[in-house]
Amino acid sequence: MPLDDYEPVIGLEVHTQLDTKSKIFCSCSTRFGCEPNQNTCPTCMGMPGSLPVLNEEALRLGIKVGLALNCKISERLKFDRKNYFYPDLPKAYQISQFDMPVNGPGWLMIELKGADGGLVERKIRVHRAHLEEDAGKLLHEGIEGASLVDFNRAGVPLLEIVSEPDLRSPEEAYAYLTALKAILQYLEVSDCNMEEGSLRCDANVSIRKKGETKLGTKAEVKNLNSFKAVQKAIQYEIERQAAMLDNGERVVQETRLWNDDKGQTFLMRSKEEAHDYRYFPEPDLVPFTLSAETVEAIRKTLPELPAARAARLAKNYGLSAYDAAVLVQEKPLANYFEDCLKSKANPKMVSNWIQSELLALLNLNKLTIENSPVKAEALAGLIALIENNTINGKIAKDVLPLMFETGKPAGEIVKEKGWVQVTDTKFIEEIADGVIEANPKSVTDFRAGKNQALGFLVGQVMKASQGKANPKLANEILVKKLQPQ
């Protein structure tokens, strides 16, 4: 059966590190990159007799995310123990939330490129988002035949955001992650750094024949450490499972690992080996009630979120929905855009310049918008030079890389290079005369009604002026000169 006859059903589990100063159940620092076991105490090491105490800031940040994801916030809060043995889990149980997550059902809007190039919105339901503590980390290098444990991460607060199986393609999964990451960054609850483990994702993938409503058997894919890996692993799973079904085999429920180098998933454990976590209420943390006032007070701290910002940008500045969506995806990018506008630059031009030229330069140099050598004010300065006809757009495209390289303002570069646009009619007329003389065939073509010939002639004028001629003026002068006399 062709791949198109199957419908993938995808759900994502995203673990995000909440950006608190101290751990979720003790006062140890959460700082990344410290010496192994530097950030530990009896509690996060699970020493006998130690007890957890909830960090209220972690709870507050968790609720913030829940509110942004339109979740139902639980009135009654409790924690549970998830029991299993592993050397990086100090207490042999993880304190998590089992049947009463702080954030109940909610939803998140994702945007996909439609067939007509416009944007299509899809609502993806969020099943729950609960608080839990992270485990430590095993280090297998250094000592022959031994493993070392670093508990710095043990007890770092995590929020596990579980989607419903509403995603239907690797692209949708990618869009979901992008939208989620944008929200987390807007809320300033997580730095979402995947390399440092502040954002981690597992994917549940199954397929079924199109038109069927019953869910197929799923595989859970772990070890996905980039958005691209998520997309690729899902695609791989769809194809693997489709091939199995085509061969008359049955897909079995299992946990698989993604190997990014090989571009394949591998069996980690089958359903039979699945853990029995023996969940039960954590007796060391007393259940408590969350008042409506507390939740409302947290709601009041929510900033403008990406969707609202995109709508505002589109409406206020006449941007297309697509452009607005691209700009708001990363909060610093949207901030940059709005900073440019402070200098009264034309919003559409700013948007175009950011999205085509600036982002390309940043990508090429592996820089982010936050450490762009060209600051918002400088980009606005460049655009101002175009708008007041000092340079034309073509020259500007040469100016930007130099600004990027030298950090100098646009005006200075244009002056140094002598790239000031020429609006001197006489000067352009002289060049136009030369161009007309040198290109008799194009002149004839134009006069015969072939309008493309004019474009060529304008180009020649630009070339002869080393790009400095005002293209609009060149056009006008040529037309005038080529009129039958």
Place this chain on the structure above:
Amino acid sequence: MHQLTLKQALEEVRKDGGSALIKALSARVSSLNPKLNAFLRFDPAVSVVRGEGKGPLQGLPISIKDNICIQGLETTCASKILKGHRPPYNATAVERLKNAGAVIFGQCNMDEFAFGSSCETSAYGVCRNPWDTERVPGGSSGGSAAAVASDMTLAALGSDTGGSIRQPAAFCGVVGLKPTYGRVSRYGLIAFGSSFDQIGPITKTVEDAALLMNVLAGHDEKDSTASSEPVPDYTKSLVRDVKGLRIGLPQEYFVEGMDPEVEKSVRQAAEVFKKLGAEIKSVSLPNTSQAVAVYYIVAVAEASSNLGRFDGVRFGIRASEQSLKDLYFETRDEGFGAEAKRRILLGTFVLSAGYYDAYYRQGQKVRTLIRDDFSRAFKDVDVILSATAPTPPFKIGEKLSDPLAMYLSDILTIPANLAGVPAMSLPCGFTSSGLPVGMQLMARPFDEPALFRAAYAFEQETQVYKKKPKL
């Protein structure tokens, strides 16, 4: 000098800073402990250095059950698995004693991880009852109770999950108080059943228990189950007046198989209260018969989880195995004794998928019913009176091979832990063969003052506490 109560010793210490007292007690430990094995570790040098703070317990030696963490001193829960473990911090209770000026005076024997009612499951040898060394001192705080009863120490801390302070106090003829759940911080108490465990005092007199509670009770920001309810001055309840106090006798607590001498002692105690002006009423706690079963479901479920951390990775002993799985298996096989293994298996079973609803969830529901029984009863009475244990101390080895018979020795103490209410055991008499009998008083949550008032009146009236074991 070793026979002093805490209160009397306070005066003694004022004279010379307490060095004579500590010397006398140390000598007594040296001569008696080999016989009783009440102390697991005792180092007078260490003890004397401690206790620098100035406070209400200045210079007074207090012994600590071996499941309460003392910074830098080996703390093992009487288990092989924690051999050599030196906690890097003090339990809050220890910290408070030290701040009050107390001298930490040795660590007491106990049932391994507090699993037992006889002090026979200690990995470091059984502890013996000072009244009859062929008999058990009760458990699991048997070491603490025996040390106090034999005048080797002035007072001790115990911990009580299902009766582990009260039952050994009864068996050894001393006073033991299990405070309201949350009244004393559990921080640093190596957990058995987290929703049941409480640290409490084991003392020679009711007054001494009040003195210790004044220091131990109160909120602790390190323990979110520790209550922030204000702490009264418990010594103010020592008024020797029970006029108008309503005391309930729960009909379900006078169970079949109860020792007739124990029952007689408790009924006589009720008569004493009546004579002193208290009102004696019959009350009913209808779900009592379920208590032991529920306790051995919920408490062992918590215990199985609490003991997961003893895996050989970070502290205690570690088997010299190469693979991770073998490391876990061998460390835990070598490190835990039979009773610990039994409870871990039982707890793992009742929590496992497919059995959770039938056992753990059901157990929690019955726990609520038992709690409701107490709320109802405390509408009619202020204090509930019963025996502490259904029998006097039994012989060493008598119940060891029959876990169910052993579990039943906590039948009268377990309900207070299930309900979280405060309960005290104090001596109320002796059997014809000279073994101590303890009675139990229970009160509303945080109404320890009612317990002190009733217990003090009884103690002062009868003076039972003055009788000492012949050693």
